[in-house]
Amino acid sequence: MNVLDIKDLTVEFPGRKSVFVAVDDVDMSVDAGKILGVVGESGAGKSTVGNAVIGLLQEPGRIAGGEVFLHGKRIDNLPYKEKRLLRGRKIGMIFQDPLTSLDPLQTVESQLVETIRTHLPLSAKDAQKRAVELIDAVGIPNPGERIKQYPHQFSGGMRQRVVIALALCAEPELVIADEPTTALDVSIQAQILELMKKLCEERNVAMLVITHDMGVIADITDHVAVMYHGDLVEYGETTQVLGAPQHPYTQSLISAVPRPDVKVERFPVVNYIEKAGTPQKHIDISTHWLGKSRDYEKISGPLVQIRDLDMRFEVRGSVFPSRRKYFQAVKKVSFDIQQGETFGLVGESGSGKSTIARLITGLYDPTGGSILFGKTELTSLKNRKDVLAMRRQMQMIFQDPYSSLNARMRVRDIIAEPIKFHKLASGNAEVRQIVDDLLDHVGLGAQAGQKFPHEFSGGQRQRISIARALATRPRFLICDEPTSALDVSIQAQILNLLKDLQEELGLTMLFISHDLAVIRQMCNRIGVMRNGELCEVSDCDDLFERPQHPYTRELLDLMPSMELLSRANLETS
Amino acid sequence: MIGFATRRLIQALIVMLVVALLAFTMFRFVGDPINQMVGIETSIEEREALRERLGLNDPIPVQFLRFVTKAAQFDFGTSYQFRQPVSELFAKRIPATLELSLTSALFALVVGIPMGIYAGLNRESPISKLFLSVSLVGISLPTFFIGILLIFLFSVTLQWLPSFGRGDTVQIGSWWTTGFLTASGLKALILPSITLGLYQMTLIMRLIRAEMLEVIRTDYIKFARARGLPDRLVHFRHALKNTLVPVITITGLQLGAIIAFATITETVFNWPGMGLLFLQAVQNVDIPIMSAYLLLTAFLFVAINFIVDILYFYIDPRLRVGRP
Numbered sequence: 001m002n003v004l005d006i007k008d009l010t011v012e013f014p015g016r017k018s019v020f021v022a023v024d025d026v027d028m029s030v031d032a033g034k035i036l037g038v039v040g041e042s043g044a045g046k047s048t049v050g051n052a053v054i055g056l057l058q059e060p061g062r063i064a065g066g067e068v069f070l071h072g073k074r075i076d077n078l079p080y081k082e083k084r085l086l087r088g089r090k091i092g093m094i095f096q097d098p099l100t101s102l103d104p105l106q107t108v109e110s111q112l113v114e115t116i117r118t119h120l121p122l123s124a125k126d127a128q129k130r131a132v133e134l135i136d137a138v139g140i141p142n143p144g145e146r147i148k149q150y151p152h153q154f155s156g157g158m159r160q161r162v163v164i165a166l167a168l169c170a171e172p173e174l175v176i177a178d179e180p181t182t183a184l185d186v187s188i189q190a191q192i193l194e195l196m197k198k199l200c201e202e203r204n205v206a207m208l209v210i211t212h213d214m215g216v217i218a219d220i221t222d223h224v225a226v227m228y229h230g231d232l233v234e235y236g237e238t239t240q241v242l243g244a245p246q247h248p249y250t251q252s253l254i255s256a257v258p259r260p261d262v263k264v265e266r267f268p269v270v271n272y273i274e275k276a277g278t279p280q281k282h283i284d285i286s287t288h289w290l291g292k293s294r295d296y297e298k299i300s301g302p303l304v305q306i307r308d309l310d311m312r313f314e315v316r317g318s319v320f321p322s323r324r325k326y327f328q329a330v331k332k333v334s335f336d337i338q339q340g341e342t343f344g345l346v347g348e349s350g351s352g353k354s355t356i357a358r359l360i361t362g363l364y365d366p367t368g369g370s371i372l373f374g375k376t377e378l379t380s381l382k383n384r385k386d387v388l389a390m391r392r393q394m395q396m397i398f399q400d401p402y403s404s405l406n407a408r409m410r411v412r413d414i415i416a417e418p419i420k421f422h423k424l425a426s427g428n429a430e431v432r433q434i435v436d437d438l439l440d441h442v443g444l445g446a447q448a449g450q451k452f453p454h455e456f457s458g459g460q461r462q463r464i465s466i467a468r469a470l471a472t473r474p475r476f477l478i479c480d481e482p483t484s485a486l487d488v489s490i491q492a493q494i495l496n497l498l499k500d501l502q503e504e505l506g507l508t509m510l511f512i513s514h515d516l517a518v519i520r521q522m523c524n525r526i527g528v529m530r531n532g533e534l535c536e537v538s539d540c541d542d543l544f545e546r547p548q549h550p551y552t553r554e555l556l557d558l559m560p561s562m563e564l565l566s567r568a569n570l571e572t573s
Numbered sequence: 574m575i576g577f578a579t580r581r582l583i584q585a586l587i588v589m590l591v592v593a594l595l596a597f598t599m600f601r602f603v604g605d606p607i608n609q610m611v612g613i614e615t616s617i618e619e620r621e622a623l624r625e626r627l628g629l630n631d632p633i634p635v636q637f638l639r640f641v642t643k644a645a646q647f648d649f650g651t652s653y654q655f656r657q658p659v660s661e662l663f664a665k666r667i668p669a670t671l672e673l674s675l676t677s678a679l680f681a682l683v684v685g686i687p688m689g690i691y692a693g694l695n696r697e698s699p700i701s702k703l704f705l706s707v708s709l710v711g712i713s714l715p716t717f718f719i720g721i722l723l724i725f726l727f728s729v730t731l732q733w734l735p736s737f738g739r740g741d742t743v744q745i746g747s748w749w750t751t752g753f754l755t756a757s758g759l760k761a762l763i764l765p766s767i768t769l770g771l772y773q774m775t776l777i778m779r780l781i782r783a784e785m786l787e788v789i790r791t792d793y794i795k796f797a798r799a800r801g802l803p804d805r806l807v808h809f810r811h812a813l814k815n816t817l818v819p820v821i822t823i824t825g826l827q828l829g830a831i832i833a834f835a836t837i838t839e840t841v842f843n844w845p846g847m848g849l850l851f852l853q854a855v856q857n858v859d860i861p862i863m864s865a866y867l868l869l870t871a872f873l874f875v876a877i878n879f880i881v882d883i884l885y886f887y888i889d890p891r892l893r894v895g896r897p
Contacts, residue, residue: 054799056795056798056799084801084803085801086801087798087799087800087801088799088800088801088802089801092799092800093796093799093800095792095795095796095799096792097792100791100792100793101792101793101795101796102793102796103793103797103811103815104793104815104889104890104891105814105815105888105889105890106810106811106814107890114802114806114810115800115801115802118800118801118802118803118806119801150890150891152890152891163796166796166800167800169800170801
């Protein structure tokens with residue numbers, strides 16, 4: 001008998017005017033010791049399935065139809081109190097962000113003990129013993145001591161282990177993991193996935209893994225359910241679904257995943273998901289304002305030369321210099337970026353890659369070293385006019401499209417602001433025309449200018465950010481994780497747009513990402529960073545085929561294997 | 574922890590010195606102290622002698638130092654109107670004000686916190702909405718008006734409670750008089766402490782409600798529910814404790830405000846406390862009382878702030894260890 005059976009599940013969110021159906025008539029089941037993956041993009045309803053099973057649907061959502069069985073016993077219609085007793089006891093849950101899912105004011109031990117004692121008739125002492133065993137089982141060294149600590153004393157990966165221990169407190173039969181590794185670095189992700197797989201087998205637990213990441217699906221799941229807009233579009237064994245996808249949505253989803261193994265010219269885009277935003281009106285770059293003679297000095301050789309760049313932050317201030325503490329974010333980094341190329345920086349969080357972007361753009365002042373942009377030494381610029389002239393030549397696209405646009409400005413004003421500030425156009429009419437053309441060019445259409453940022457999706461907002469960056473006619477574009485917050489299909493569109501723009505405008509790019517597959521598709525040369533140091537710089541294909549530095553090899557090994565994924569329709573496109 | 578406490582103590586001392594300077598300036602330069610002390614018929618020679626005797630001809634820093642040294646020993650000089658040492662006057666009045674303030678602070682906390690928790694957890698319930706509307710009244714009506722309203726209702730119309738004074742008091746020790754021990758004393762406390770505490774109560778209630786709504790949405794509360802913890806644990810152990818840091822900050826400041834600014838309520842209820850004394854001092858330009866009151870108020874705020882800062886440490890473990 002299956003541990004979990006979901007039959008014809010429908011979840012509705014009644015709104016003021018209409019009812020939004022988040023999950024529509026979905027069937028799936030998981031057996032003990034097996035892992036079922038639920039995959040889909042944002043808004044597909046995959047998290048809602050998990051919440052419906054555990055009985056934690058957000059208000060005003062409700063199960064409008066169908067049944068949920070746990071070991072053959074129907075659980076979706078239980079009264080509140082019985083449902084609550086199932087949670088934790090029979091069904092455990094693992095959340096996405098380990099940094100926020102633990103109560104910051106309680107020790108790990110007290111959170112474990114209270115959960116154990118809620119469900120099992122143990123004395124405080126036995127519960128404590130059990131808590132230590134659990135912490136040991138999820139692979140946290142020194143469990144007896146660490147258990148007395150507070151969540152903030154653990155790293156992200158360790159906290160996720162604590163979360164897993166909490167989910168396993170009362171030996172549940174089913175564990176629901178909602179994006180369990182999305183907030184973690186690749187190396188930590190690999191460890192956590194391995195741990196989950198091991199626990200699942202050892203304890204004979206059924207697991208429901210909800211994720212947007214095909215790599216996670218390929219790595220650990222036995223079965224997979226593909227969801228799209230509340231519908232279950234494909235369901236079967238993982239090897240079957242990923243190897244020979246039947247439904248066009250599954251095919252397009254798989255083909256949009258960036259390939260780590262071979263470099264392709266463009267990302268295959270299938271217009272199944274979101275209207276891919278094609279330029280409404282093509283601008284002739286040779287005559288348009290955007291492509292007009294860029295009054296930049298001609299240079300030979302690299303556009304950006306970074307030498308012995310150093311950056312340290314004061315962690316603890318003190319009157320006495322000897323008592324001050326520093327964090328060295330960037331250590332003696334040197335590299336060049338050639339004109340017209342895309343230089344990639346890859347590394348885990350905290351490796352200093354974003355700090356370098358901020359140093360180049362002048363958001364931070366370096367504590368040592370030099371940054372040569374063309375013929376100008378950026379670190380010695382004093383005059384405000386010179387600084388502005390330099391800033392106009394370089395623009396940045398940020399990671400989070402939700403917080404990088406001013407929510408109280410119309411899109412048109414957001415894009416016009418840099419043009420007006422740098423006085424790049426004469427008169428409001430011309431500015432207006434340029435803004436409309438830019439919006440057309442990034443695929444949003446001129447009418448988008450009248451709206452406010454919140455009316456757009458993440459992908460569209462990132463297009464607005466790109467239009468804003470282009471508005472100063474820069475020659476150097478810094479992209480700091482531009483697609484990390486986006487779904488794969490949208491990611492493919494945005495990356496294609498960046499590639500097109502680079503070609504048309506001859507842009508030089510610094511592309512920062514933690515995703516090796518994306519880096520491989522986008523960059524000509526790549527630098528690998530760890531702990532503020534640059535381990536290795538080499539050509540794109542060399543790095544992937546013949547990695548020199550041991551850390552690079554380690555990173556490459558950690559990439560989830562995508563061999564299962566069908567590339568059939570990639571070959572044809 | 575100890576380093577933090579010492580740093581805060583030093584900061585508190587600096588604040589107190591600055592306030593002392595203000596009080597000293599007021600004392601020394603607002604009007605001529607000699608003129609205030611002596612009659613019109615005193616001769617210029619006598620005035621000069623008095624000036625010399627009081628040290629008013631010494632250099633200003635020396636005078637300031639003397640002022641601070643004396644203040645540190647609770648010697649604030651002699652009141653012009655009462656011809657008594659200020660510290661004695663204060664000692665007589667302080668018990669009344671402290672008892673009133675503490676009772677109203679207790680009332681604000683005991684009523685405000687549960688109301689706030691309830692309104693935060695049951696956002697849509699009619700009772701929460703009633704709480705919110707009533708609290709709006711509490712915030713918008715001025716204190717004296719509420720006081721007069723209560724007097725009219727409970728003293729004049731219903732004749733349940735006294736409208737002025739402290740009732741019978743009992744002497745404890747050499748100078749503390751308390752109204753807590755007699756029935757009439759307790760009855761006399763009810764109206765003024767509600768009047769004084771109503772605003773703080775609504776403030777605390779609204780603050781707790783807003784913080785609760787915020788905390789209830791966090792991941793760790795969702796995770797606590799997903800672990801099947803009973804609502805009691807989720808609400809009180811996890812949610813409430815996480816709302817406390819801002820609540821303690823505001824409550825501390827408000828407690829200071831209650832003690833320092835009970836003036837209006839004391840006037841309305843003719844309460845024999847510090848506020849009334851201060852008001853008389855302002856009317857009669859009694860500078861020593863005013864500057865001493867300034868110092869006392871500043872001391873209260875600094876002390877309460879210091880205690881609040883220390884409390885943070887006990888509530889939030891993230892502050893206890895140095896950041897990595």
